[in-house]
Amino acid sequence: MEKLFDPFVLLFTAGFSVTGIWFIYKVYRWLAGLSSADRSLVFHGVFSARLWKALIETISESLIHRKVFSRNPRLGYMHMSLAFGWFMLILIGNIESTWYTGDLFKPIYVSVFWRFFDPGPAFPRAAWQPGFAFIMDLFLLLVLSGLLFAIVKRFRSRLVGLKRTTRQQPVDRLALTALWLIFPARLIAESMTCGAHGTGSFLTGTLGHLFSFAFSPSPLVLPTWWFYSFILSSFFFLLPFTRYAHIPSEPVLIFLRRFGVRVSIESPSFTDLNLHACSSCGICLDACQLSEVMPGKQVQSNYFNRALRNGANPPHQWDCLLCGRCGSACPVGVELIPIRQLQRPDTGIGRGLQLPGLVGKNGHKVTILYFAGCMTHLTPGIISSMRKIFDQSGASWHFFDADGQNCCGRPLKLAGQTQAASELKKKLEQDFLRSGAGLLVTSCPICFRIFNEEYRLPGMRVLHHSQYISELLEWKRIKVGPSGLSAAYHEPCELGRGSGILVEPGLVIRSLFHSDVTPSGEGLCCGGSLGGVALEPEVRKAVARGAAEQLTVNHPDVLITACPLCKKTFKPVTSIPVQDIAEATAHYLIAGSSMPERRKSTKVLGYEINK
Ligand code: SF4
Ligand code: SF4
CATH class of the missing domain: 3.40.50 (Rossmann fold)
Incomplete structure (x- = not known):
């Protein structure tokens, strides 16, 4: 084989070095910016089983995109084929080039441009060579199919199960164009090389064969590799300044989170890491009910993250209801609500919510x-x-x-x-x-x-x-009679999604109504949340109306909630009676149902019920 160098590799090497240096600097900053308690968590985490759990999570979420798959298989396939396919092309390219050169420490570009340096002889010199060519073509095809989904998503997002996609900034669009061109450019460069040498497998070999029918591919081999190197270089030059910074950042987030680090005021660099790990996938757009009622306003979390990442003031940050729907939908696990709360300084905007002072209570000996x-x-x-x-x-x-x-x-x-x-x-x-x-x-x-x-x-x-x-x-301390009515349940954000209280409201409602209510933790926000301090009343009403319509689509006799604020918010927007779970229970209480003999016991369920 001839020397493993050509000037075109310098373009890629320069771009890749920019990303590499940026990443090393950022990892240093993320670690240095942690509180000493969080740094100690990281130190201990590295020497524990959590390291392996983090590794498994990185494979399942950063490469396979398991969570996206479970929410939306088409979107999951798109993310998986691009991330996993590209990763496998790098890995197998590296194994193939190492196998042939015997050099584990060769420059990175050797494996990236391996087909240029070793097009493969028409008659393979080793039995495994056609196997490598086949596997590489297979993964290139996987990536290209994902690319097709990505293009469809950008122009017809509903076809991949999304109502909305993120509005891109110019620099993101530039990086996206480079990313989209990487794999077709690779296909053409490899096929041109295979066409010139009569090699390749079912994809690059066939295309190369077709090229050689139409024209002589040899003079075009080098220009196509220059183009491929240029596109790669452009992408890596842009990566640190765009949403694609999430590619190297997400695994770091997974590891630190597994070690127990959480967003806090003491560790500001962890917030920065969360923001960089946001991929702008747009999944949180559809989860946010404000998308329907504030169309065109960039209130959702992907825009909030992007603004903070760029050092700008997040738009509409005081409109957010802090309902947490975006947080539970986010496949990356960005800590959206804690980050939003930390970004709400004492600006005075919330002073309208000034509440009365405390009145002290002393000496009440009650259970x-x-x-x-x-x-x-x-x-x-x-x-x-x-x-x-x-x-x-x-x-x-x-x-x-x-x-x-x-x-x-x-x-x-x-x-x-x-x-x-x-x-x-x-x-x-x-x-x-x-x-x-x-x-x-x-x-x-x-x-x-x-x-x-x-x-x-x-x-x-x-x-x-x-x-x-x-x-x-x-514990049969109270008894309720069946109402004979049907009910729908609205899960309050702070109770269901926020605190994970799902089972008990379901049990109470099922004992009162003949409705199979099973709270899921995915409840809709009523729109009354105290989080949206700057939200216009008519927007709140529109959120409430939309949620009430969805909740009462089966025409229940009553809409049950478990929050005074939700009850107040729903009442004016629906003709169906709205009750709190306590009101429904009290309404169907069977008088005199408490059991006197049980009153003698001093401890029930961990607390004294009667002395
Ligand atoms: S916050 Fe999560 S769901 Fe929203 S764009 Fe970022 S990664 Fe996607
Ligand atoms: S917390 Fe709720 S209102 Fe705020 S961006 Fe997320 S989904 Fe939308």
């Missing part, structure tokens, strides 16, 4: 604290229902915020007032613990989430009222 939450005070029907349920169960309970003067702090946090939120939290934590109660029940999923995630309440169990009611039913 159960009921915290209605300020939103529940706007829907008194839920409070009177909970009173009825508590009383009927025979519990010793205390209405902690009967005066409606307490806030859990989460609405302020969602509005960017983190300092005020943390002061409220500290005060409430002390008051809760001073009460001596073993159980805290709340009617508000917003309060429930922050109590669970951020409050330190040692020795105190926290339940949403749907869980509490479910336990009362299970």
Whole structure:
């Protein structure tokens, strides 16, 4: 074989070096920007089984795109064929060139342009050569089929199961064009070479054969390799400045996440890594209900990520409902909601949500604290229902915020007032613990989430009222009569997707109604979320109307939810009665159903129910 060099390889080498240097610099910055606690997690993770789990996840998500497949097989095929096919072309090209040269440390370009350096003799010198040519053609065909899907997706996204695709920036379009040209350019260069030498397999060999019928391919061999090298070089020059930065970034995110690193104010570089790992795939566009009601406005998470990545102010960031639908749809697992919350500085935009100060509570020796939450005070029907349920169960309970003067702090946090939120939290934590109660029940999923995630309440169990009611039913502390009606269930974002409370609301609803309600964690947002502090009322209404229409498509007798805010939001937009799960339970309570003999027991379900 002649020397393994030609000047055209310099183009590719220059572009690839830019990406390589950028990537090494970024990995250094991502690690250096972690808090010392997170760096220690990474250090310990490297020497644990999590390293292997991260490796498996990288193969299954970055190459095979398993999650995208499970959501949308056509889109999954497109991503898989491009990523896995390209990876295999690199891997097998490297094995083939190493096998033949015997040099493990040859320059990278040798395996990239291997067919140029070794077109393969007309009569193979080794039995394995046609095998390599066949496998390489097979993977090139796989990539080209994925490319076809990508082109269809760009111009007719519905054919691949997407209603919308990301609107590209000029630099992204340029990189996309380069990416689309890489594989046809490779096919032509390899086929031209095979045509000139009478080699190749079913794809490059056949095309080369056709070329040689029409013209003499030999003079075109070198120009086509120059073109291929130029296209590769263009793509790698652009990669660090475009959405394609996700290709090397996503595996780093997977490893760090597996080691336990999470988005936090202490580790800003991890947020940057999340933003770079976003592939702008656009899956979050269809998941976001604002796409329907704010057409043309770039409120969704892919645009938010892109703006932050480019150092710009994210558009419409105060319109986002923080419902989390985009986060649970995102196949990359970008921590969208925590990132959005960190980007909500105390700008004053959320000051309209200023809530009343705390009123201290002292010395209440009770077993159960009921915290209605300020939103529940706007829907008194839920409070009177909970009173009825508590009383009927025979519990010793205390209405902690009967005066409606307490806030859990989460609405302020969602509005960017983190300092005020943390002061409220500290005060409430002390008051809760001073009460001596073993159980805290709340009617508000917003309060429930922050109590669970951020409050330190040692020795105190926290339940949403749907869980509490479910336990009362299970332990026969209360009984309900069947309503004989049908119901649909709206999963509140903070309760279902946000806190993973799915089973208990389903159990309660199935015991009341003859509807097979099985919450999935994929619920629609009602539009009333406190997150969208800048959202126009008519946009909220449109979101609510759209969600109500979908939820009541089977004409249930009643629409059940488990959140005071959702109930208030749905009521004006649907003719079907809307009830909170507590109201429905209280409505069908069978009087005198609590079991006196059970009252003697002091501990049930981990907390005292009666003394
Ligand atoms: S946030 Fe996730 S779903 Fe949305 S574009 Fe980025 S990677 Fe895709
Ligand atoms: S959190 Fe909800 S409203 Fe905000 S971008 Fe995601 S899906 Fe849309």
